[in-house]
Amino acid sequence: MSDPIIEVDHVTRSVTDSTGTLTILHDIDFTLQRRQSTAIVGASGSGKSTLLALTAGLDHPTSGTVWLDGEDIFALDEDARAGLRARKLGFVFQSFQLLGHLSALENVMLPLELLGRSDARSKAAEMLRRVGLGERLNHYPRTLSGGEQQRVALARAFVVEPAVLLALAVGALLQAGLAALGVAVGPTAGVPQLPQPWFWQVSDWAALRSGLDTARLATPVLSALAVFAGTAAALSALDTLLAASVVDGRLRQSRDANRELRAQGLANLAAALVGGRANSPSVQRSLALVQAWPSPRRAVAGYALALLALLALAPQLLGWLPVSAIGGVLVLQGLQTVDPWLWRTPQALRRLGRSTGYDPAQRRLLLDNWGVAATVVACSLLLGLAVAVLVGAAFSVLLFVRANMRSVVRVLHRGDSRRSLKVRSPDAAAALRREGRRIAVLELQGALFFGTADSLRDALAALAPEVDSAVLDLYLVGEVDATGARILLELADEWARRGKSLVASEWPAGDARRGVVEAIARSNRLPLLTFVDDSDQALQRAEDALLTGCALAAEGAGTLALADTLLAQGLDAADLATLAGQMQTLHFRQGQRLFAAGDVADALYVSLRGHIGVHLPGQARRLASFAPGVMVGELAVIEHGRRSADAVAESDLTVLRLSLEALDHLQQQHPALAAQLLRNVALHLAGRLRGLTLELQAWVARSAALPGEGGFVTSQASGSEPSDGV
Numbered sequence: 001m002s003d004p005i006i007e008v009d010h011v012t013r014s015v016t017d018s019t020g021t022l023t024i025l026h027d028i029d030f031t032l033q034r035r036q037s038t039a040i041v042g043a044s045g046s047g048k049s050t051l052l053a054l055t056a057g058l059d060h061p062t063s064g065t066v067w068l069d070g071e072d073i074f075a076l077d078e079d080a081r082a083g084l085r086a087r088k089l090g091f092v093f094q095s096f097q098l099l100g101h102l103s104a105l106e107n108v109m110l111p112l113e114l115l116g117r118s119d120a121r122s123k124a125a126e127m128l129r130r131v132g133l134g135e136r137l138n139h140y141p142r143t144l145s146g147g148e149q150q151r152v153a154l155a156r157a158f159v160v161e162p163a164v165l166l167a168l169a170v171g172a173l174l175q176a177g178l179a180a181l182g183v184a185v186g187p188t189a190g191v192p193q194l195p196q197p198w199f200w201q202v203s204d205w206a207a208l209r210s211g212l213d214t215a216r217l218a219t220p221v222l223s224a225l226a227v228f229a230g231t232a233a234a235l236s237a238l239d240t241l242l243a244a245s246v247v248d249g250r251l252r253q254s255r256d257a258n259r260e261l262r263a264q265g266l267a268n269l270a271a272a273l274v275g276g277r278a279n280s281p282s283v284q285r286s287l288a289l290v291q292a293w294p295s296p297r298r299a300v301a302g303y304a305l306a307l308l309a310l311l312a313l314a315p316q317l318l319g320w321l322p323v324s325a326i327g328g329v330l331v332l333q334g335l336q337t338v339d340p341w342l343w344r345t346p347q348a349l350r351r352l353g354r355s356t357g358y359d360p361a362q363r364r365l366l367l368d369n370w371g372v373a374a375t376v377v378a379c380s381l382l383l384g385l386a387v388a389v390l391v392g393a394a395f396s397v398l399l400f401v402r403a404n405m406r407s408v409v410r411v412l413h414r415g416d417s418r419r420s421l422k423v424r425s426p427d428a429a430a431a432l433r434r435e436g437r438r439i440a441v442l443e444l445q446g447a448l449f450f451g452t453a454d455s456l457r458d459a460l461a462a463l464a465p466e467v468d469s470a471v472l473d474l475y476l477v478g479e480v481d482a483t484g485a486r487i488l489l490e491l492a493d494e495w496a497r498r499g500k501s502l503v504a505s506e507w508p509a510g511d512a513r514r515g516v517v518e519a520i521a522r523s524n525r526l527p528l529l530t531f532v533d534d535s536d537q538a539l540q541r542a543e544d545a546l547l548t549g550c551a552l553a554a555e556g557a558g559t560l561a562l563a564d565t566l567l568a569q570g571l572d573a574a575d576l577a578t579l580a581g582q583m584q585t586l587h588f589r590q591g592q593r594l595f596a597a598g599d600v601a602d603a604l605y606v607s608l609r610g611h612i613g614v615h616l617p618g619q620a621r622r623l624a625s626f627a628p629g630v631m632v633g634e635l636a637v638i639e640h641g642r643r644s645a646d647a648v649a650e651s652d653l654t655v656l657r658l659s660l661e662a663l664d665h666l667q668q669q670h671p672a673l674a675a676q677l678l679r680n681v682a683l684h685l686a687g688r689l690r691g692l693t694l695e696l697q698a699w700v701a702r703s704a705a706l707p708g709e710g711g712f713v714t715s716q717a718s719g720s721e722p723s724d725g726v
Helices: 048-055 078-088 104-114 120-130 146-158 171-180 202-210 212-251 257-273 283-292 296-318 323-336 340-354 360-382 385-404 426-438 450-463 482-497 512-524 535-549 573-582 634-639 660-669 671-704
Strands: 004-017 020-033 063-068 089-092 164-167 409-414 439-448 469-480 501-505 530-532 583-588 593-595 603-609 612-615 622-626 646-649 653-659
Touching: 004 048, 020 048, 020 063, 078 089, 104 120, 104 146, 120 146, 212 257, 212 283, 212 385, 340 360, 360 385, 409 450, 426 439, 426 535, 439 450, 439 482, 439 535, 450 469, 450 482, 469 482, 469 512, 469 535, 482 501, 482 512, 501 535, 530 535, 535 622, 573 583, 573 653, 573 660, 573 671, 603 634, 634 671, 653 660, 660 671
Parallel strands: 089 164, 439 469, 469 501, 501 530
Antiparallel strands: 004 020, 004 063, 409 439, 583 653, 593 646, 603 653, 612 622, 612 646
């Protein structure tokens, strides 16, 4: 049957000042039964003290009330509430609140005298003796230690035999005080005893050796222990090898892995002989030790000595701790062993599912990894650690095999079918059509590790006899491990030794995956892999190198004449002179803008020296690039509209500017010349449109093409040629 002693009925406490209203407690509602112990826990400032003060009637709630032993304490006046509190409550303040001008005995007598008890002195003296202060009755608080003051406060709270004890005190001190009063409380930890090794217990060992029944009964226990020991040994071995690999990479050294495992095993056996448990190195702690200490061996020795000192001194200290406090610490440590990634990943997967433009392969990889981790955790809880290790290893092997069933090379482009956005002269475009197959662009996908990286090695080996420059498009590569990074670096070095070029793209500076590759290069002293921010720039570099080999390096190296430009094709000497008279020569430094998006289109430009890049406002990736001899800005001039993008000098420029007024003048005074100029502009735009069509085909293939069975898709040149700038 319910027998409540305290009922807190929807209590709210707020305070208001010039800055506004602060709600300390909101709608608190609970019941405390007789002979029930309840702990109120919360962060500092969460309102614990305020709640206890309201429960004792020392403060008034903003709303709600408190019932104490069936009486509404806030329906009483202050005197009646003080009388009820004196009869029913004992309050232990966190700072004890002893009266300094009264002795210990007088402090304990005070609540009894307020109740008019005639036996106040004898009752108070008896209570002080019960808490071990029988010899300190007449001492004042200032002469008592903190622990003795705590016991005086406990004696004062219990002397009236209250129905409720409200205490704000440190757990261990409160437990000690309650135990001294004879109140039934939970056990403390006790002073732990150091375990004795087996060779100290000769008599027990002899009894086990002579008792055959005991040995037979021990068989299933030893079998279970063997499974656990094997699992612990496997996990410790993996931790040891991982930590050794990471530390060796940081120290730029190599160690004997077998020797490390033997040393770790012998250390665990030695620890077991004196009651220790199996252990393995922590990667984080090992790295911290290596980074923070110039002599790690001395640091390890100091750490071991510190542990030995704690082992010798800590048992007495640990003996004072309540078991409940130790249990709380163990629960907290157990919760901290659960990786936050385990419960955050489902949220990340839901966000990916709702977002637009996400990579399904990346989401599938994240889902697979989370599924394995969740399965291992479930098996650990339900079936045991040994089964969880086996299940995790099996799933990892299955995922590894599935990842190796497809080639890392998604699509292969050759330079005659995929061209950069550089709009080139007719001669350069023709050379790229003839020799473009000496350039290869490989779009990679998935994860790069030792299995998939080896397949990339095979693909590049097949291309090497007929390819001079290869570009690795890493846009769809989600992750790379140390082995995959090392193989990439070795491939680049191998191609460089053959006089060929291998570059990587789509991993800009600051990308974590690029950082892995560069870190492996530094740690293994391998030549750095050349990275280009985007594949178009990497492809342009390959094209420039190819044209240089074809003796066409003059593109951009010198200054063209007006007659060599696309705008002036088909003009005789007289027309060239007339056109030159209407054009203005301008010079731009690298990085300067010729015009910006939104500007009124008042002229077209023809480059005689240097390259012009076209970009969207605020974007680093370019839309197109124009070589010397090619015109830019002509479309907006014909439309009499505004610029749709920025034109920027990619190098120092010399350009000819034909203004809109000059073009109108030529149409009126030299209509035949103006018609030829407009025809050249139209041919130039048609060529650019063909190039854009092929580029769109390449991007569609990039997003939709599926790799062949055990191989990869090769893009084919279509009937249309890439833009030749004509």
